[in-house]
Amino acid sequence: MKSIRIDDEVWAALQKRAKAFEDTPNSVLRRILHLDKTQGKRNRSNRTPKGVKTPQAAYRHPILRALYELGGHAQVSDVLEKVHVLMANRLNETDYQPLASGEIRWRNTAQWERNAMVEEGLLKKNSPRGVWELTAKGIAEAEALLE
Template identity: 35%
Template structure:
């Protein structure tokens, strides 16, 4: 079974469509995709739109994972010459994003994994880059290493200017 991540706003919308004590997020999404509407015949319009990384988070919102992915590519490709351990890479990404005003207060909250939300999102960004073939599947545990495709992608990254 695959694991997906959704933001809190989408989760709240799913809860509005769910029949309590009956539905799971999976059954609500399945109903939407099959065109059957939501609980009690609620009709929902699902709009397809391109996902682009934000350059600056809105007040009260969370920075999208795609932004973390961009910064992780940049950090691994420039500062660490393509290879770093998890802690070094995460710290560098978070410091760069913080300097550009891209992290909200919630990014510094602890999550169930024992790390901050920002550190956790960097780890998820690493998984996404790995799934796209930009990070190596063959690196030793705890080491994040760009593939040749990742090195090429890292060279093309353009970061927003620093606020400081």
């Protein structure tokens, strides 16, 4: 698999075109570039029914706690490992299923929540690639959670 770098504006445009809880950046690009042979033919019954998977918002507190406990910033893999431990009793069979991209659903959902947290100013937008980092606002919210 090839990697490409995109700027924040392109990332924001991809997010706007993404189908919540379903798309990856690759699947959005495939749809935009008309590379998705099943476009328009998708059977909606293939989608995960609402309420079956753990909601995106449920990842917020574990992400805040994980980052806070990891010193305020950490590699994505370390954050997700800690989030997995914190959410072990909450994740269900559906959360462990792979998406069409091959990525495990709960990891994808956690990353979408990370993007929402960046937009809300809880995580830094300009952290190095592969690193998640709390802002001052994120630190304050994490500390309030842990009180």
